[in-house]
Amino acid sequence: MSKHVAVLMGGWSAERGVSLRSGAACAKALEGEGYRVTPIDVGRDIAQRLAEIAPDVAFNALHGKVGEDGTVQGVLEILRIPYTHSGVLASALAMDKHQARIVMAAAGVPVADGRVVHRLEAAKAHVMARPYVLKPVCEGSSFGVVIVKEGQDPPTELAQLDWPYGDLMLAERFVDGRELTCAVMGDKALDVIEIRAADGGWYDYNAKYAKGGSIHILPAEFKGNIYQQIQQLSLKAHKALGCRGVSRSDFRFDDRPNGTGELVILEVNTQPGMTETSLVPEIAAHAGYSFGGLVKWMVEEASCDR
Numbered sequence: 690m691s692k693h694v695a696v697l698m699g700g701w702s703a704e705r706g707v708s709l710r711s712g713a714a715c716a717k718a719l720e721g722e723g724y725r726v727t728p729i730d731v732g733r734d735i736a737q738r739l740a741e742i743a744p745d746v747a748f749n750a751l752h753g754k755v756g757e758d759g760t761v762q763g764v765l766e767i768l769r770i771p772y773t774h775s776g777v778l779a780s781a782l783a784m785d786k787h788q789a790r791i792v793m794a795a796a797g798v799p800v801a802d803g804r805v806v807h808r809l810e811a812a813k814a815h816v817m818a819r820p821y822v823l824k825p826v827c828e829g830s831s832f833g834v835v836i837v838k839e840g841q842d843p844p845t846e847l848a849q850l851d852w853p854y855g856d857l858m859l860a861e862r863f864v865d866g867r868e869l870t871c872a873v874m875g876d877k878a879l880d881v882i883e884i885r886a887a888d889g890g891w892y893d894y895n896a897k898y899a900k901g902g903s904i905h906i907l908p909a910e911f912k913g914n915i916y917q918q919i920q921q922l923s924l925k926a927h928k929a930l931g932c933r934g935v936s937r938s939d940f941r942f943d944d945r946p947n948g949t950g951e952l953v954i955l956e957v958n959t960q961p962g963m964t965e966t967s968l969v970p971e972i973a974a975h976a977g978y979s980f981g982g983l984v985k986w987m988v989e990e991a992s993c994d995r
Contacts, residue, residue: 691725694988695744695770697761699730702753703832703853711963712750718981719748724988731756736764746991747772748984750963757960758784758827766993773987775959776995779931783959786826786859789930793954796929798922801941801953803861811858812848820863823847825854836863864953866943869909871923872961872972873936875990878920878927879976882968883909905968907975915942918952926957933995934987937961937969 696719698712699705709730716728727742729735731751739747747770755761759781765772775783783789790800806816811823815837823844825833833854835844847858872879883906909916923938939955961969963984973983 691723692745692988693725693727693742694719694746694748695739695742696726696728696748696750697731697735697756698728698750700751700753700756701732702751702755702757703828704753707962707964708750708752708756711752711967714980715748715750715963715984718984719988722981722985724985731761735761736768739764739768739770744770746770746988748988748991749774749960752960752962754784754827762995769993771991771993772995773991774934774995775930775932775936779933779995780959783930783932783936783957784827786824786956787857789957790859792929793926793957796925798926798929799951799953801862801864803859806858806860808847808852808856808858811860812843812845815843816860817862820865822861822863823858824861826857826859828854833858838863864941864943864949864951866941866945866948866951867909869919869940869942870968870972871919871938871940872969873923873927873932873938874973874976874986875934876924878924879972880907881909881916881919882907882972884968903966905971907971911942911944915944915952922952922954926954930957930959932957932959933992934990935961935969935983937972 696712696716698708700708712728716726719726729738747765749772757780759777762777762780787805794800820838823835837844868884869881871881885904887904919940926938927936937958942952943949970980970983
């Protein structure tokens with residue numbers, strides 16, 4: 690008898706739309722692998738829904754708050770339903786960009802200089818030397834990210850009354866150069882992709898999710914041992930945060946002709962996107978995993994006490 694897999698998607702975070710796309714793709718692929726699949730658009734009654742259908746495994750295709758911050762992981766632990774991706778602590782830690790930086794830096798993973806500020810403080814005056822980046826402490830998919838360049842005024846949009854991304858922002862020194870990402874699958878770092886926004890700008894929401902919005906170079910090309918270094922740092926960050934299953938680490942590398950040569954990690958994603966334009970499926974395919982094979986591996990690796 691095939692396993693019954695509940696695919697958790699949607700939710701009510703800012704990343705709901707991306708999650709619905711990830712969940713739909715994963716549900717279709719799991720059905721193709723022979724699993725009995727129940728897609729669930731997650732609401733606040735999720736514990737009751739799961740108790741009613743009693744799946745063998747929960748495939749977590751949620752992104753953002755509740756799905757990625759340890760909350761739904763805690764529900765699954767209470768219900769003793771094995772689930773994919775990282776557990777309660779690793780999920781909560783990786784979602785908090787500031788706390789994750791502290792842990793990763795202590796493990797020897799390089800991060801850019803930064804500090805946490807209130808969004809109203811950042812809207813009134815520069816909180817560090819330009820250029821710098823302001824990121825909501827607990828959001829993903831580039832929601833609420835502001836790049837403050839040389840000569841620019843403080844970002845007054847952060848003071849708007851209906852700002853939806855929380856009051857705390859991570860102010861981080863802007864590191865110019867190449868945008869890179871590396872996936873970890875189990876205890877192995879896979880390949881490294883270089884990402885370029887198709888319009889020549891930065892890797893924002895549109896570049897991430899619009900078809901043709903970004904150009905992916907796989908494997909990324911470097912001089913020297915930078916490729917291996919990124920793989921090692923990705924695995925080190927994955928382990929330092931206590932991640933399980935699949936994660937994705939994002940980096941900046943300044944190898945411009947007059948650049949600093951600096952390599953820093955931006956964040957670790959414990960619930961990386963699984964859409965048709967997502968990076969992890971592309972990296973896994975390069976390593977020999979079909980999309981169906983990837984999601985099957987994740988289901989068979991699922992557990993509680995993660």
